[in-house]
Amino acid sequence: MDEKVTEVLLADQTFFETLNGLWKGKKPPFTSASVIRNTNFTSAGHVDYSDVAVLEVEQKQIAKRKLQRGDIIIERSGGGPKQPVGRVVYFDRDDGTFSFSNFTSTVRVRDRESFEPKFVFYRLLELYRSGGTEDIQRFTTGIRNLDFAAYKERAAIALLPRLEQRAIVHLLELVRSAIGVQERLLTVASDLKRTLLDTCFTIGLRGEELAESDVGAVPRSWKVSQIGAIARLTSGGTPSRTKPEYWVGGEIPWVKTAEVDNCVITEVGERITETGLKNSSAKLFPPGTLLMAMYGQGVTRGKVALLGMEATTNQACVAFFPSPEVSAEYLYYLFQARYKEIREYGHGANQKNLSAEIIKGISIAFPTDTGEQAEAVQVLQQVDERIRIACGAREVLEGLFHTVLHATMTGALRIPEPAWHELEVAAKAAS
Numbered sequence: 001m002d003e004k005v006t007e008v009l010l011a012d013q014t015f016f017e018t019l020n021g022l023w024k025g026k027k028p029p030f031t032s033a034s035v036i037r038n039t040n041f042t043s044a045g046h047v048d049y050s051d052v053a054v055l056e057v058e059q060k061q062i063a064k065r066k067l068q069r070g071d072i073i074i075e076r077s078g079g080g081p082k083q084p085v086g087r088v089v090y091f092d093r094d095d096g097t098f099s100f101s102n103f104t105s106t107v108r109v110r111d112r113e114s115f116e117p118k119f120v121f122y123r124l125l126e127l128y129r130s131g132g133t134e135d136i137q138r139f140t141t142g143i144r145n146l147d148f149a150a151y152k153e154r155a156a157i158a159l160l161p162r163l164e165q166r167a168i169v170h171l172l173e174l175v176r177s178a179i180g181v182q183e184r185l186l187t188v189a190s191d192l193k194r195t196l197l198d199t200c201f202t203i204g205l206r207g208e209e210l211a212e213s214d215v216g217a218v219p220r221s222w223k224v225s226q227i228g229a230i231a232r233l234t235s236g237g238t239p240s241r242t243k244p245e246y247w248v249g250g251e252i253p254w255v256k257t258a259e260v261d262n263c264v265i266t267e268v269g270e271r272i273t274e275t276g277l278k279n280s281s282a283k284l285f286p287p288g289t290l291l292m293a294m295y296g297q298g299v300t301r302g303k304v305a306l307l308g309m310e311a312t313t314n315q316a317c318v319a320f321f322p323s324p325e326v327s328a329e330y331l332y333y334l335f336q337a338r339y340k341e342i343r344e345y346g347h348g349a350n351q352k353n354l355s356a357e358i359i360k361g362i363s364i365a366f367p368t369d370t371g372e373q374a375e376a377v378q379v380l381q382q383v384d385e386r387i388r389i390a391c392g393a394r395e396v397l398e399g400l401f402h403t404v405l406h407a408t409m410t411g412a413l414r415i416p417e418p419a420w421h422e423l424e425v426a427a428k429a430a431s
Contacts, residue, residue, distance in 0.1 A: 005158045005160065006158070007156040007158055008114075008159050009152065009155065009156055009157075010107060010124075010153075010155035010156075011153050014110070015109065015110055015111045015114060015115060016108065016110060016120075017107070017108045017109075018106070018108075018152070019064070019065055019106040019108060020065075020105055021076070021101050021103060021104045021105060021106075022057060022061055022062065022065045022102060023057075023102055024055055024057045024058070025057060025058030025060065025061045026058070027058055027060075029058075029059050030057060030058060030059065031056070031058075031059045031062060031097070032054055032057075033054070033057050033062050033097045033098065034052045034053070034054050034096055034099070035053045035054070035055050035098075035099050035100065036067070036098060036100045036101065037052075037053060037101045037103065037104075038075050038077075038078045038087075039051065040052055040089070041073075041075060041087045041088075041089050042089070043087075045089050045090055045121065046089060046090070047073075047089045047091060049093075052098075061099075062099055065099045065106075066097060066099060067091045067093070067098040067100060068091070069091060069094050070092075071091040071106045071108050071117070072088055072089070072090055072091070072106065072107045072108075072117065072120060072121045072124060073088065073089050073090075073100050073106050074086065074087075074104060074105050074151075075087040075088070075103065075146070076103060076105050076146045077103040077143055077144070077145050078143070078144065079144040084128070084131070084134045084137060084144070085133060085137055085144040085146045086127075086128050086132075086136075086137075086146050086151065088121060088124045088125055088128060090118060090121040091106075105148060113162070114159060114162070115157065115159075115165065116162060116166055118169045119157075119160075119165035119166070119168060119169050122409060123409050126406055126409040127154070127155055129402065129406075130406060132154060133146060133151065136150040136151055160414075163417075163420045164415050164420060166420070167420040167423045167424065170424055170426065170427035171404060171408070171423055172401065173427050173430075173431075174423070174426060174427055174430055175400055175401045176401060177430045178397050179394055179397045179398060182390050182397060183390075183394060185390045186387060186390040186391060186394065189383055189386040189387045189390060190387060192383055193383045193384070196379060196383060197333065197336055197380070198337065200333065200337070200376040200379070201337045201338070201365075201376075202216070202217075202218065203217075203218075204218075204367065204372065205376060205379070206219070206372060215363050215365050219367070221367065221368060221369070222365045222366060222368065223365065223366060223367075223368050224364070224365045225363065226360065226362065226363050226364075227320075227361075227364060228359075228361065230323050230325060230326050231320045231321060231323065231331070232320075233318050233320055233321075234283065234319050235294070235313075235316075235317065235318050235319070235356060236312055236313030236314050237282040237283070237314065237315050238280065238282065239272050239273075240279075243276070243279075245273060245275050245276070246272055246279065247273065247276060249273060250270075250272040250273040251271055251273070252271055252272050252284065252311070253271055253309060253310070253311035253312065254268060254270045254272045254282070254311065254313070254314070255268055255311050255317060256269065256270070256313075256314055256316075256317075257293035257295070257301075257316045257317055259305070260291050260292065260300070260303050261300075261305060262304060262305065262336055263305050263306075264306045264307075264308040265291075265305050265306070265307055265308055266309055268311065272312060277312060281315065282312040283312060283319075284311070284312055285311060285312065285313065286307070286310055287307050288307060289321070289328070290305075290306055290320040290332050291305045291306070291307065291313060291317045291318070291319055291320075292317065292335065292354070292359065293317060293354075294316050294318055294354040295353035295354060301343055301352065301353070301354060302335075302339050302340075302354065303339065304331075304332055304335045305332075306328065306329070306332055318356050318359065324370075325366075325368070325370070326366050326370075326373065327373055327377065329373075329377045329381075330366060330373040330374075330376065331364075334364060334366070338364075342354070342362065345359075346358070
């Protein structure tokens with residue numbers, strides 16, 4: 001931070017007030033309050049109001065802890081190995097009676113002539129994102145607690161001209177607005193894909209009359225067959241981890257189930273050597289090979305991918321080699337359409353697993369006209385491209401936001417006075 005800029009610590013009670021979290025209390029009279037908990041915190045610093053708890057609390061308790069627009073809620077207990085405690089959210093409501101749980105605290109700007117509340121929020125957001133809370137966590141019985149006294153001494157807010165603070169906020173909000181546009185485009189494209197997946201593999205795209213079949217009503221000209229009758233299936237393998245020569249310096253891509261994520265695989269996390277390939281059950285599959293995850297944590301089981309390069313896989317992936325009557329690309333999208341159903345075919349005591357034999361016995365319907373298959377694939381590929389573009393743009397903008405946030409909050413970037421008004425005008429136009 002520039003030495004000429006005064007900094008004010010969050011602990012300075014002249015500028016900031018700290019409110020402790022709400023306890024329900026046991027003495028009437030009671031009143032209803034919407035209580036923001038850790039589960040309502042988003043990574044972007046927004047409050048997720050869709051699942052806010054409504055509790056009956058003492059009126060005396062809520063009177064001291066009712067949230068006001070501009071309050072900043074800080075997570076004091078929670079977190080985990082991959083998510084340090086200390087997340088922050090900005091409260092932006094004027095309606096209703098809202099408070100905050102006893103696992104959080106709230107910072108309220110007392111001197112709003114000196115500080116813009118949202119500028120303070122962004123400073124605390126940057127502090128968290130840059131790892132500023134990691135070394136002031138305390139661990140008790142598996143729960144992470146924030147050393148709040150240390151936090152308030154660490155959180156230094158630059159006392160910039162108030163109009164410059166607002167200009168910085170406007171700049172950051174413009175970037176966040178652009179991120180929001182891409183997120184909405186992504187939502188629309190993803191919803192469209194779900195609709196098309198349902199349409200392409202049930203009634204088709206040609207308006208053909210439907211007829212009953214073993215898999216329900218499908219276009220009359222379509223064929224119903226078990227997967228094992230129209231495709232050869234084979235699995236991969238894992239070279240011994242105890243043999244460094246199977247892995248060290250390897251150049252052959254080796255796909256894990258976690259990388260099978262309804263995508264075209266062009267990058268992998270691990271590679272094996274020629275020696276590892278020759279001395280294991282791993283097989284080298286050509287580009288365009290369709291893969292399915294047979295088992296894996298969470299939502300992995302049943303997901304598919306197409307190889308965008310020559311690669312091997314572990315034994316938890318099965319590779320499909322269809323006959324000429326159905327394309328791998330068509331099956332790739334068909335399996336996405338039937339993802340939830342396919343997952344349920346899995347078996348196992350602790351974790352449901354799929355197998356090549358199970359998959360072979362699943363019946364599917366598909367157009368006998370490979371041209372019709374290609375039409376469905378083309379439509380879905382176009383939607384996937386829209387999704388890819390929106391995801392890429394969002395990733396770039398999120399990187400930009402992180403860069404601008406860090407630069408403005410550390411003083412590496414100052415907003416010149418002539419731009420203050422222009423940023424305000426631009427932010428109003430974008431809102």
